[in-house]
Amino acid sequence: MATAARAVELAVVHALRERTGGVAGGRVVVLVGAGNNGGDGLYAAAGLARRGVGVHVLTTSEHPQAGGLAALRGGTARLVPLAQAWPAQALRAVADAVGPADVVVDAVAGTGVTGGLRGVAATVVAATREAVEAAPRPPVVVAVDVPSGIGVDDGALPGDVLPADVTVTMGVAKPGLLLPPATVCAGRVEVVDLGLDLTRRTPAAARLTDADVADLWPVPHREDHKYSRGVLGVVAGSDRYPGAAVLATSAAAPLAGMVRYVGPDGAARHVLDARPEVVVGSGRVQAWVVGPGVGDDDTARLRDVRRALAEGLGTVPVVVDAGALLALPERVAPTAVLTPHAGELARLLSAWGRSTSRADVEADPVGAARRAVSFTGATVLLKGATTLVVGPSEEGVAGSSDGTGTVYAQADGTDWLATAGAGDVLAGVLGALLAGRSADVMAHPPLAARLAAAAALVHGRAARAASAGGPLVALDVARAVPGVVATLLAPPLRTGPGGRMPG
Ligand SMILES: NC(=O)C1=CN([C@@H]2O[C@H](COP(=O)(O)OP(=O)(O)OC[C@H]3O[C@@H](n4cnc5c(N)ncnc54)[C@H](OP(=O)(O)O)[C@@H]3O)[C@@H](O)[C@H]2O)[C@@H](O)CC1
């Protein structure tokens, strides 16, 4: 408890310094429920009061943790018991305290809550949210362990939640902090190291970091030639959507040893205009991308798609996107990576007899992605503001009860990435990465999910680089990818004593 409470206290101190330039004299409201989460809030409140912070502690339970209450005694923190107050009085107390606050700490409930908050806790959280939103200068919200009331295991939002700017979480990032829709309420997630040994657990959800991606990325060696680095075959584009072919091949060309393009003459000319390095026509490849810019009623293009699927599935990794998704055989290996957006996933699930709308997928993206994995055996990358990747669970490793593995939840992009053709760029990045690690993926198919998550991270970072906070087009994202990979692979600058580079 001491480590957790201290981490919360320090997060608040940091927020106060950033906002007010100091700590003493800052105004902090701590919402406290029953249990250990509330206890962490109480100890943090006591520590803040000792630093000269003006602290209001609003308790939503009649029985806040005794040790924490004792720590407050004798200090300057003001305790306001809301559980015993009349509802109108309680709501006024919340509004009066939260409106002028610099920081609000949400220590109402932790991982023990299922199905959303109830009673006083729910009312107080809803009122706090309203007061935060109405404040002329909204306070910084710090959540303890999780924003109270989120679905800790599945990322659901079953009721009122106070969205946090920072979540100080204990030991390990809980799945609900990473998974949509709740992930948007978590803000920046700071994991407090409690010294737990987590190496033998398969996490339900995970997020790759830059360092993970650097480890996964194939780097050419002195003995390499273009074929050994991996050749990517791309079946993309059509007379209707030639641009998708340009976008997918432009993203892939700098990353792969070679890109072979298969598509109509018109699109091929555009591809060569943009990327003369691309080789037109089929040949031996180490991975395929099939489907970007292929309409699902385009008979001629679907013939190329089916040929590539017949040649590639089970032999090399295959990215199956857009129009190719409905051309997929019933069962495939995890080395096939499906890359639908929510609308495409809804259509796929419906085609397999599970009538599903886009809204259904958006309401439960993790469940929908897991269902698609169970139906097909494929790895599924569901595109969105948070992109999810999940494959079948590894043999001999305990996973979810439906036979699916860890869900990677990558939120590395920017909302400016919601633009036509961005998905075609992602398909190119992922295809090139799979071509570079083709033999490893075929030897160990669960690797496909980690690589797909890595591609999503690089794609998101490239979007941020291209955007620099403003608008972008998909081709800008493709152009930013090599620089992002270079930055990820650059060895960290280590400074020696005195800040100088070691000699
Ligand atoms: N430069 C290129 O070459 C590009 C090529 N691209 C390629 O295009 C192909 C099709 O992919 P896609 O995802 O766009 O189509 P798809 O999943 O069928 O969704 C259609 C759904 O959208 C909806 N909808 C349409 N307009 C709407 C509106 N204004 N406002 C709201 N909703 C609207 C429409 O809904 P409805 O109008 O039916 O209600 C329907 O449900 C694919 O091969 C891709 O690779 C793209 O990457 C783009 C760049």
Ligand SMILES: Nc1ncnc2c1ncn2[C@@H]1O[C@H](COP(=O)(O)OP(=O)(O)O)[C@@H](O)[C@H]1O
């Ligand atoms: N709000 C958002 N924030 C971040 N990334 C987004 C957002 N909306 C979409 N994206 C990303 O943009 C891409 C859109 O892909 P897709 O829907 O297939 O578009 P298209 O078919 O036009 O290429 C995906 O990689 C998705 O993850």
